Amino acid sequence: MRRGRFTGYWLMLPAALWLGVFFVIPFYSLLATSLYDPEGSVLTGYDVTWHVANFADALREHADELWRSLWYAGVATVICAVLGYVLAYAIAFKAGRWRNVMLVLVIAPFFTSFLVRTLSWKLILADDGFVVDFLQTLHLMGEDDRLLATPVAVIAGLVYNFLPFMVLPLYASLEKIDVRLIEAAGDLYASPARGFWKVTLPLSMPGLVAGTLLTFIPSAGDYINAQLLGSTNQRMVGNVIQDLFTNTGDYATAGALSVTLMVIIVAMVVLYIRKAGTEELL
Amino acid sequence: MNVLHRVGRWIGEHLVLAAGVLVLVYMFVPIAVVMLMSFNDNSKSRNVYAFRDFTWHNWANVCQPDGMCEAVLRSVVIGLSATLVATILGTLAAFALVRHRFLGRSSMNTIIFLPMASPEIVMGSSLLALFVSAGFGGRLGMVTIFIAHVMFCLSFVIVTVKARLAGLDGNLEEAAMDLYASESTTFWRVTFPLVFPGIAAAALLSFSLSFDDFIITNLNAGQTVTFPMYVWGVAQRGIPMQVNVIGTIMFLVALAIVVGNMLATRRKQPA
Known part of the structure; x- marks a missing residue:
C-alpha cells in the first residue's frame, strides 16, 4: 500500500499534543507548585522559590494519612485479589454458557454512578441497617x-x-x-491443589499483576470512600490533597503531597513488577 | 472410594461457581439498594437511610431537587462533547500506532499508558496547577472540565480501538485492493466498517468515564456543578431520593445498550 511518509505523524499529532499539553506538562506544573513559597496565596500569587522544605512539612503533618492510604489500598488490593480470582476462575472455567452473562454482570456496576453506589454502601452499613442488625443478632458485634x-x-x-x-x-x-496443561498436571498425578499452584496460578500471573496495579493505584489516591464511609480518623491522603487545594488554598503543601504520592506509587510499581517478573522466571 | 472421590469433585467444582456467584451478588447489592430506594417515600422521616413506604413520587418528579437536573444535563453535555473529541483524536492515533512507523512511536505508547496508571488525584491536581500557573485559576468551568475529560478518555479510546485494529484480518483489505478498489474506497467500505465496533465501544466507555468522573472534575470545575459533584454536595446534607432515580436510569440505559449490542452481534454471526 502506498502511504505518505508523514501520515503517521499527522494522525498522531492531535492526540499527542493534547496529552502533551494537558497530561505531561501538568506534571511539571505540579512539581513547580510543590516548590512554591508557602507564603503565597491565590490572591497574591505564588513564586517558585525552590522551597524544598514543603516536602518536609507535608510529610511531618500528613504522614498518618499517607501511611493509611497505602495500608488501606494494600489490604483492599489483597481482598480484591482473592475475591477477584474466585470470580474470574468461575467465569473462565466453570460458567459454561453463562460466561457472557457473568462478564456483563461484572462490568454492570460501572453503569451506575460511582458516588451513588458508594452512598448505597453507606446505607447498607448504616447503624440501623440490616448488616449491622444481623451481626448484632449473631453477637459478632x-x-x-x-x-x-x-x-x-x-x-x-x-x-x-x-x-x-x-x-x-x-x-x-x-x-x-x-486447559490441556491443567489436565496434563492431573494425568501426571498432581492433586488439583498442586495443579493449581504449579500450573494455573503461574500462568495467570500477568493478569494478577495487571489487576493488582489497576486496583492498588486508584485505591491509594481515592478519597471518596474515606469521606463517605469513614470519619476524620479514616482520612486518606486524597482527602488532604483535595482539601488543601480546594478549601485551604495551600497549594505548596498540596503539591508536595501529590508529588510524594506519585513518587511512592511509581517506586512501588517498579519494585513490584521487578519482583513479579523474577518470580515468573523461577 | 471412586464414588466418594467423584462426589468430592462435584462439590469442589460447584463450590467455585457458587463462590463466584456470591462475589457477583456482593457487587450487585448496592445497585439493588439504589433501585429500591428510588421508590422510597421518605417525606415523613428525616432518616434517609431507611426504606419507609413505596411511592412513584420520585420517578414522577425527578427534577424536583434544586439544581439536580441542571447538573445531569451539564454532565451529559460535557460527556458528549468530550466523547466526540476523544473518540476522533483517539481513533486517528490508534491508526497511526498500528498502521504506521514513526519516530517516538514506543514512547507514545508509554505516554498513552500513563494516564491509566496514575492516581486521579495526582492528575487532577497537576492539571489544576497548570491552569492556575497559566492564569486560568479564576476561570475554571465547563471548558477546563472538557479539557480534563478529553485528556483521561483519550488513552482508553486509543487502547480500545488499537486492540480492534490489531486483530483485523489484513487479507480483507488486500482482497479489496486486488479487486481494484481505490485506497479510499477500501478504507470506507472495508476497514472502517470492520473497526467500527471498536470505535463504538470506545465512545461508550469514554462517555461513561466522563459522566461518572468526580475526583479530577472536582479539582478543575470551579463553581460549575456536574452530576457527581451534585451528589457529593448533597451527601453531606441528606440525599434526595431522586438521585437514586437517576442512578437507576443510568444503569438501565447502559445495560440496554450492552445487551442490545450483544444480541445484534450474535444475530450477525451465527455461531
Whole structure:
C-alpha cells in the first residue's frame, strides 16, 4: 500500500499534543507548585522559590494519612485479589454458557454512578441497617459497635469499587490458558491443589499483576470512600490533597503531597513488577 | 472410594461457581439498594437511610431537587462533547500506532499508558496547577472540565480501538485492493466498517468515564456543578431520593445498550 511518509505523524499529532499539553506538562506544573513559597496565596500569587522544605512539612503533618492510604489500598488490593480470582476462575472455567452473562454482570456496576453506589454502601452499613442488625443478632458485634466510620467500612468500599479492575485482567489471563496443561498436571498425578499452584496460578500471573496495579493505584489516591464511609480518623491522603487545594488554598503543601504520592506509587510499581517478573522466571 | 472421590469433585467444582456467584451478588447489592430506594417515600422521616413506604413520587418528579437536573444535563453535555473529541483524536492515533512507523512511536505508547496508571488525584491536581500557573485559576468551568475529560478518555479510546485494529484480518483489505478498489474506497467500505465496533465501544466507555468522573472534575470545575459533584454536595446534607432515580436510569440505559449490542452481534454471526 502506498502511504505518505508523514501520515503517521499527522494522525498522531492531535492526540499527542493534547496529552502533551494537558497530561505531561501538568506534571511539571505540579512539581513547580510543590516548590512554591508557602507564603503565597491565590490572591497574591505564588513564586517558585525552590522551597524544598514543603516536602518536609507535608510529610511531618500528613504522614498518618499517607501511611493509611497505602495500608488501606494494600489490604483492599489483597481482598480484591482473592475475591477477584474466585470470580474470574468461575467465569473462565466453570460458567459454561453463562460466561457472557457473568462478564456483563461484572462490568454492570460501572453503569451506575460511582458516588451513588458508594452512598448505597453507606446505607447498607448504616447503624440501623440490616448488616449491622444481623451481626448484632449473631453477637459478632456489640450493641454500640458500628461499621460506618471504621476502617472496615472504608476498605469494604474500596474493595467494592475497584473489584472489576481486578476481575477483568485476571479473566483475560485465565481464559487464555490451555486447559490441556491443567489436565496434563492431573494425568501426571498432581492433586488439583498442586495443579493449581504449579500450573494455573503461574500462568495467570500477568493478569494478577495487571489487576493488582489497576486496583492498588486508584485505591491509594481515592478519597471518596474515606469521606463517605469513614470519619476524620479514616482520612486518606486524597482527602488532604483535595482539601488543601480546594478549601485551604495551600497549594505548596498540596503539591508536595501529590508529588510524594506519585513518587511512592511509581517506586512501588517498579519494585513490584521487578519482583513479579523474577518470580515468573523461577 | 471412586464414588466418594467423584462426589468430592462435584462439590469442589460447584463450590467455585457458587463462590463466584456470591462475589457477583456482593457487587450487585448496592445497585439493588439504589433501585429500591428510588421508590422510597421518605417525606415523613428525616432518616434517609431507611426504606419507609413505596411511592412513584420520585420517578414522577425527578427534577424536583434544586439544581439536580441542571447538573445531569451539564454532565451529559460535557460527556458528549468530550466523547466526540476523544473518540476522533483517539481513533486517528490508534491508526497511526498500528498502521504506521514513526519516530517516538514506543514512547507514545508509554505516554498513552500513563494516564491509566496514575492516581486521579495526582492528575487532577497537576492539571489544576497548570491552569492556575497559566492564569486560568479564576476561570475554571465547563471548558477546563472538557479539557480534563478529553485528556483521561483519550488513552482508553486509543487502547480500545488499537486492540480492534490489531486483530483485523489484513487479507480483507488486500482482497479489496486486488479487486481494484481505490485506497479510499477500501478504507470506507472495508476497514472502517470492520473497526467500527471498536470505535463504538470506545465512545461508550469514554462517555461513561466522563459522566461518572468526580475526583479530577472536582479539582478543575470551579463553581460549575456536574452530576457527581451534585451528589457529593448533597451527601453531606441528606440525599434526595431522586438521585437514586437517576442512578437507576443510568444503569438501565447502559445495560440496554450492552445487551442490545450483544444480541445484534450474535444475530450477525451465527455461531
